[in-house]
Amino acid sequence: MDEVDLKSLVSSLTPQEENQSIKSYQNTVSVACPACDEPFEDLVVCKQNPTSLNLSLQLDLCVGVEDDRALIFTHRH
């Protein structure tokens, strides 16, 4: 499996929120998810391990890893 190229991915995305444990980006340009090739809504980069996510919505998630950081791609339907 190819590794996710976080830098080139993030360069297309809009930074949204950052705190101690996560950094999130909004996908405003319909970049394809590396896991399922469908455009994702948001990318969440986990900066701490382990990290808890408090999601307020029911979402489909795809997960990747880059440099030991978890990447979470959210999909809304």
Ligand SMILES: [Zn+2]
């Ligand atoms: Zn996906």
